[in-house]
Amino acid sequence: MSTTGKKSWNWSLWIGFLFALAGFLSYTFFAQFPITRDFPWANLLFFAVGGILLVLGLFRAFGKPQVYRGKIFGAILATLGILMFAFFSYVFFYVLRQVPPSTGAPRVGQKAPEFTLSNQDGKEVSLSDLVGRSKAVALIFYRGFW
Amino acid sequence: MDTPEINRRQRQKLGYTYTFLSDPKVEVIRRYDLLHHGAGPKGTDIARPAEFFIDSNGIIRWVNLTENIAVRARPEQVLEAFELTEQPASR
Incomplete structure (x- = not known):
């Protein structure tokens, strides 16, 4: 970029890009709270604000090129923003939904199938042991501590 | 699939008091029809x-x-x- 000294800093492009980046990277934080985990409201809000600012920045860069900078890096930042949004949406709305149907899983009203497995101390524990000594048992299948 | 030893350490670290069971051969996961084929680290089978x-x-x-x-x-x-x-x- 040559003699751009007189042109104004196109802040809206950079701030918009930072918002998009925040939307892209912050899900692990928002996943701690059910309301922002079950549906990524917070992330989509970041992307929305980022998108508005990026569009505003591009309008400035291309509409008033004599006043604002950013024709080239604006296009690059906007493309990166779109790619991050696309990848985020693909993972959240497609990849995370690729769950097996589990049509053969035990249903309400059935007896829970009996099993015996090692507990955290290597001791064998049966479901019937747990049921026998409790009012109720919450049986949770998870993936690597989440 | 976490071993009892990993479960013991994690349980201690996180301060949980309930029982953690380990299903290294995904037998119970299979019996409950909860297998998520290849979804674990390095394409291992884990539970949904x-x-x-x-x-x-x-x-x-x-x-x-x-x-x-x-x-x-x-x-x-x-x-x-x-x-x-x-x-x-x-x-």
Whole structure:
């Protein structure tokens, strides 16, 4: 970029890009709270604000090129923003939904199938042991501590 | 699949007091039809997330099979399920 000294800093492009980046990277934080985990409201809000600012920045860069900078890096930042949004949406709305149907899983009203497995101390524990000594048992299948 | 040793350390670290069971051969996961083929580290088989609430007679009173891995049962749902098990089974 040559003699751009007189042109104004196109802040809206950079701030918009930072918002998009925040939307892209912050899900692990928002996943701690059910309301922002079950549906990524917070992330989509970041992307929305980022998108508005990026569009505003591009309008400035291309509409008033004599006043604002950013024709080239604006296009690059906007493309990166779109790619991050696309990848985020693909993972959240497609990849995370690729769950097996589990049509053969035990249903309400059935007896829970009996099993015996090692507990955290290597001791064998049966479901019937747990049921026998409790009012109720919450049986949770998870993936690597989440 | 976490071994009992990993479960012991994690349980201690996180301060949980309930039982952690290890299913290294994914036998129980398979029996409950909860296998998520190849979804674990390095393409290993792991469980899809699932929650069951079982009453003192061993009868399942509540099941939660999520359609999105990110969406899990909330504590209040599990407490509701517990209240359900306090009532006699309707069938």
